[in-house]
Amino acid sequence: MSAVDRSLVAGLSLFADIPPDGIDDALREARPLRFAKNAVVFEQGQEAGSFFLLLHGRVRAHKLAPAGEQVVIRFIAPGELFGVAMAIGQSAYPATAIAVVDSVALAWPSSAWQGLLARHPSLGVQTMQALGARLQEAQTRLMEISTQEVERRIAHALLRLLKQGGRRTPEGILVDFPISREDIAQMTGTTLHTVSRILSTWQERGLIVSARRKVTVRNPAQLARLADPEGAS
Amino acid sequence: MSAVDRSLVAGLSLFADIPPDGIDDALREARPLRFAKNAVVFEQGQEAGSFFLLLHGRVRAHKLAPAGEQVVIRFIAPGELFGVAMAIGQSAYPATAIAVVDSVALAWPSSAWQGLLARHPSLGVQTMQALGARLQEAQTRLMEISTQEVERRIAHALLRLLKQGGRRTPEGILVDFPISREDIAQMTGTTLHTVSRILSTWQERGLIVSARRKVTVRNPAQLARLADPEGAS
DNA sequence: CGGCGGCTTGAGACCACTCAACAGTGGTGG
C-alpha cells in the first residue's frame, strides 16, 4: 500500500545502503508532486514544511539579494535532495526553488526527517556527503569569483554544467536543460551583457554553438584550457 | 585512563546531547595538540589523516587558487570542528589551516569518525547543522560578492568577525584576534590596498579605530547601515 | 636598533558595468 513505488528510486546513491523494505518504509511518508515549467517549488524565507527528492526534470535554486538581484545557487539534477532546511537546523528555506522544465519530485514533511534518520542511519551519511560536496563547490566558486576574471569564471561554470548535465550530440556536448545568458550571469557574478559578448566571441572562434537558452560546447578541452591556463596540478 | 579530561569540552554544543561516559568514550581516541602562532595544522591537498576540535586560540582556513592567490574560507573559533574532510567523503583536505595565535586542538584519527558517529548519533546531527551553517555562510558570501560593491562587502565581513569574536572595550567592539588588511581582502575578494583605503575613510569618519592587525568598531549600528542601506527585512 | 612585515597613499589604466537601441524567436490567443 505504499503510495510510491520503490522502483522510482532504485539505484540512487541516497538509498544505496538501505534494504528494499527500508526503502519502502522511507517512501511511505513521501508524496510525488508534479511541477510545471517555471512553477515555484518553495520560496526563500517561507517556512520549511517539506523536503524534496527530484525524480525527473531540473530545478534551479536561487537566492534573492536585498536590492532584488538574484544569484543562482545551483541546478538540481534528478536524484538529488533539496530543501533540506531542517536537516541543517533552519526553519525557513534559505533560497527559492523553481522548476526549469516540467519536473517530478517526492516530498516528505519536514517532521519526518528525524525519524527517517533514526531508522536509516546511512541516510545521514549520504546527506552529509552531499552537503559536503555542495560546500566544496560553494567555496570553489568563491575562490573563482574572488581571483579570476569573468571569462575564466564563465568557462568554469560551463564546464560544471556539462559535468552535471551534458549530453553528447553530433555537434559537441550540449547542456541538456534550458539555460539563459542571465542564468549564467547569475552563476558567475556578472551581467547578461558580458556573458552574451563572451559567448559570441567563443562562437566566432568555433568553441561553442549557442542558441536561445541552449549551449553546445564543441571543444571541451580548449574550454578547459581557457578555464585553467596553467593546467594547474 | 582517558588521555583528555572531559572538563575540556564541557558545555560545547557538539557534545550537548551525549552523556558523560559517552564523552569519555569519544575523547579516548583524541590527542591534544599545541600549535604555535603561524604553525600549519594541515595543508590543502594533503591526505586527511585527522580531524580536529579547536579548544583554545584561533585558526584560519584558506584555499589556494591555481595562480597562487589565497582566499580566506573562515576563521575557526574554539569549540568548532575542522578538517572533517572524511566526514564529507573527501580523502584530502580541501584547504589549508594555520594557527593565527597560539592554539590548542584535539585531534582524532580520521578512521575514528565512523565509529564515533555510530556510537553517538547526535554527533552526526550536530555536525550536519554545523556544515549547514557553513554552507549558508558560503552562499551568502557568494551573493554579496556577486552583487555588492567592495565597501559593503567589507562592512559585512567586519560585522561577521565581530559576531564571531568581538570583545567589548572602552573604545568599542574589538575583533579579538589579529587580522590584517590582507586577511580582510582575501575574505571579500579585493586587494589589501582597497581595504586600506576604505578603513582609512571609515577611521576619518570615526566609525572605527584600527591599528596594525587590529580593528575596533566604534559604531556597529552605523556599520550595519553601511552594509544594508535599505535595512532589508 | 635594525630590518621586515604591515600599512598608507598617489597616479594611471582597464575591465566590466550601465545605458541604450534593436533584432530574432517562440509561445499564445484571437
Added chain:
DNA sequence: CCACCACTGTTGAGTGGTCTCAAGCCGCCG
C-alpha cells in the same frame, strides 16, 4: 493558423570603480 508580443539575445558607446604599479612610512619583533 497566423499575428502579435513578451522574452531572450546582440552590440555599441561611455563611464567609473577597483586594480595595478609605485613609493614611502610606521611600528614591532628579534
